[in-house]
Amino acid sequence: MPTDNTTHGKLSTKAFWSQPASKRAETFARLRREAPVSFQPPPDFGTPPSTRGYWAVTTADLVTHVSRTPETFCSGKGVNFEDMPIELLEAGSAFLVMDAPRHTAIRGIVSRAFTPRRIAELDVAINARAAEVVREFVAAGGGDAVVDFARKLPLWTISTMMGIPGEMQDAMYDAAEVMTAYVDPSLVPEGQDGTAMSMEAAMTLHGMATQLAAERRANPGDDLISALVQSDVEGGLNDHMIGSIFLLFAVAGNDTTRNSTSHGLKLLSDHPDQWQAVKADPDRLINPMVEEIVRYATPVIQFRRTATCDVELGGQQIAEGDMVVLFYESANKDESVFENAAAFDVTRDPNPHVGFGGGGPHFCLGANLARAQIRDLFRHLAAADAHIDAGEPTYLASHFVHGIVGMPVSV
Numbered sequence: 001m002p003t004d005n006t007t008h009g010k011l012s013t014k015a016f017w018s019q020p021a022s023k024r025a026e027t028f029a030r031l032r033r034e035a036p037v038s039f040q041p042p043p044d045f046g047t048p049p050s051t052r053g054y055w056a057v058t059t060a061d062l063v064t065h066v067s068r069t070p071e072t073f074c075s076g077k078g079v080n081f082e083d084m085p086i087e088l089l090e091a092g093s094a095f096l097v098m099d100a101p102r103h104t105a106i107r108g109i110v111s112r113a114f115t116p117r118r119i120a121e122l123d124v125a126i127n128a129r130a131a132e133v134v135r136e137f138v139a140a141g142g143g144d145a146v147v148d149f150a151r152k153l154p155l156w157t158i159s160t161m162m163g164i165p166g167e168m169q170d171a172m173y174d175a176a177e178v179m180t181a182y183v184d185p186s187l188v189p190e191g192q193d194g195t196a197m198s199m200e201a202a203m204t205l206h207g208m209a210t211q212l213a214a215e216r217r218a219n220p221g222d223d224l225i226s227a228l229v230q231s232d233v234e235g236g237l238n239d240h241m242i243g244s245i246f247l248l249f250a251v252a253g254n255d256t257t258r259n260s261t262s263h264g265l266k267l268l269s270d271h272p273d274q275w276q277a278v279k280a281d282p283d284r285l286i287n288p289m290v291e292e293i294v295r296y297a298t299p300v301i302q303f304r305r306t307a308t309c310d311v312e313l314g315g316q317q318i319a320e321g322d323m324v325v326l327f328y329e330s331a332n333k334d335e336s337v338f339e340n341a342a343a344f345d346v347t348r349d350p351n352p353h354v355g356f357g358g359g360g361p362h363f364c365l366g367a368n369l370a371r372a373q374i375r376d377l378f379r380h381l382a383a384a385d386a387h388i389d390a391g392e393p394t395y396l397a398s399h400f401v402h403g404i405v406g407m408p409v410s411v
């Protein structure tokens with residue numbers, strides 16, 4: 001295996017990911033300067049174990065290049081560090097871990113629910129729900145950023161799209177949480193196994209999907225589950241694949257948007273001048289603000305690809321089968337692309353961040369849906385002329401999700 005002495009294997013340690021992103025930024029800045037593509041030892045994050053080292057890609061141009069070259073850097077062998085059988089990966093991540101032509105076909109079924117027209121239609125309801133969330137939060141004078149504000153809209157939105165009844169929504173949220181958060185030891189109760197918890201949560205979500213699919217076969221509506229049960233791709237999707245897609249949406253659609261919103265509250269509280277500027281001219285600044293929150297926070301820290309052949313990347317010789325990890329967190333602070341990259345700037349334009357991925361076939365399907373939710377929440381907060389005063393966040397100690405577990409906020 002190749003080695004690279006300049007990186008000291010920091011990215012593979014739990015200690016590195018237990019630091020706040022502002023601290024990690026120093027290491028990433030050095031890697032971008034000295035070793036844009038560096039070989040890192042097998043991750044030592046606790047669970048689940050990984051036996052292989054990986055290439056860390058840290059600059060914006062290389063993250064974009066790899067994302068847009070799926071023939072050479074595929075997703076079909078996994079997109080996280082874990083070496084797992086593909087059947088297990090697909091059970092949890094559906095088309096996220098597939099390559100063309102299967103990826104194209106299955107993504108195609110669900111992408112009809114994400115056309116600009118469908119999102120605009122849905123946005124009418126999202127906007128009304130956002131108004132309610134803001135009204136309650138402001139009336140209470142604030143509360144916890146996550147529980148009382150950020151978690152409400154993503155959960156409602158994804159449930160509405162999938163046609164998930166109210167009584168099932170909290171159970172879905174909890175299971176989706178466990179799926180991604182188990183890597184933080186503080187969230188795994190004493191004496192319990194994080195991997196087992198994650199598997200159990202996955203089975204809970206699969207069970208919900210099977211129940212919903214049966215209901216929609218008998219009584220179709222215009223929600224996503226109905227579109228899945230009616231599709232004839234692969235001779236009709238079976239319950240197992242529908243469960244996997246359900247799981248992907250429950251995880252991808254919830255905590256990413258929620259964390260962006262929580263980070264947004266913190267950033268705007270820390271930069272009152274910027275929030276003032278947004279409140280003074282929301283029509284001009286609300287959309288650039290949303291992009292800047294996603295760039296600055298980078299709620300998804302990294303995704304992995306696998307080399308399908310021997311190839312050179314950023315001066316390094318990558319061997320077929322090697323894992324190549326795209327650190328969006330680093331690319332989004334790349335000084336060669338973003339002027340004054342360390343600054344939070346709601347007027348940043350252009351803002352070619354890779355928070356939703358670096359382009360290519362796996363680019364975030366829910367990007368416009370996420371943008372709509374974040375925009376609507378902050379637009380209503382701006383209209384209420386809310387002053388945001390956020391306390392210290394408790395961060396999730398994760399190498400994958402840049403999450404806020406809790407944070408007191410007064411408005």
Ligand code: HEM
Nearest residue numbers: 095096252253256257260300356357362363364365366370
């Ligand atoms: C701010 C919020 C969000 C962020 C930061 C985010 C980020 C990402 C990233 C980085 C990827 C991988 C891109 C790649 O590999 O090139 C991704 C994929 C995906 N996202 Fe999002 N996402 C967000 C919200 C959402 C929402 C709201 C949904 C759905 C309702 C969603 C659904 C998906 C799906 C289905 C994929 C897989 C696409 C594929 O493999 O073809 N995301 N997202």
